[in-house]
Amino acid sequence: MKENNNETKKTRYSDEELAEFKDIILDKLAKAQEDLELLTEAYTNHSEHDTNDTSPTFKVLEEGQQVLSKEENSRMAARQQRFITNLQNAMIRIENKTYGVCRVTGKLISKERLRAVPHATLSIDAKLKQSKPNPVN
Numbered sequence: 001m002k003e004n005n006n007e008t009k010k011t012r013y014s015d016e017e018l019a020e021f022k023d024i025i026l027d028k029l030a031k032a033q034e035d036l037e038l039l040t041e042a043y044t045n046h047s048e049h050d051t052n053d054t055s056p057t058f059k060v061l062e063e064g065q066q067v068l069s070k071e072e073n074s075r076m077a078a079r080q081q082r083f084i085t086n087l088q089n090a091m092i093r094i095e096n097k098t099y100g101v102c103r104v105t106g107k108l109i110s111k112e113r114l115r116a117v118p119h120a121t122l123s124i125d126a127k128l129k130q131s132k133p134n135p136v137n
Helices: 005-009 015-042 060-095 112-115 124-131
Strands: none
Touching: 015 060, 060 124
């Protein structure tokens, strides 16, 4: 589909454009859910069938590293779950035909930004304004 200069005047993306974004999101969602399963498995030890948890050990440093690794995997899994939730919310916006509209400015978020960050709810301008520290305290 050829883009024209009226893109800035559009209030929403066409059904064809929404279908493209839906495909991108579904791909990312499938990959994110696979990653979440791996992370969850890593910190819950569902795949371990050895005696690490039942036999007394005196390798304190090794155990400390295992705990640290489990905590890191848990944090990464929580972050991945937030990412999945954001993608699922983007799917809802697609179904409602409100996807790609900046929640601050009400203007369309650029296709390039949505292809890179398909769950974005802010345009680049709104995001930059949000991240600037307030000079007056």
